[in-house]
Amino acid sequence: MEERPVEQCPFCKADLIGEKIPYSLLEHYSPPYFFRLKIGIYDRELDRITHWQCPFCKGTWERN
Known part of the structure; x- marks a missing residue:
């Protein structure tokens, strides 16, 4: 099984990874x-x- 990535907002520490993409949409x-x-x-x-x-939280940060 694929491991769920970890990504958090640098300001509020909210989890920025949503649900797993349904199989029917994977081609996109x-x-x-x-x-x-x-x-x-x-x-x-x-x-x-x-x-x-x-x-x-609407916090904004630069893309790395």
Whole structure:
């Protein structure tokens, strides 16, 4: 069985890993097969995600 990854908000320590992705949707995702709850903040000029945001506390941190 696949081990559940660990990812926490650096501010409120909330768990940012959601439920396991259903088998019927796996073709649209890459491993590990769990929903991510963090929000990507996209910069159009750089054409990439530059920051992440916690959906619980709204804290924002730079993407590594």
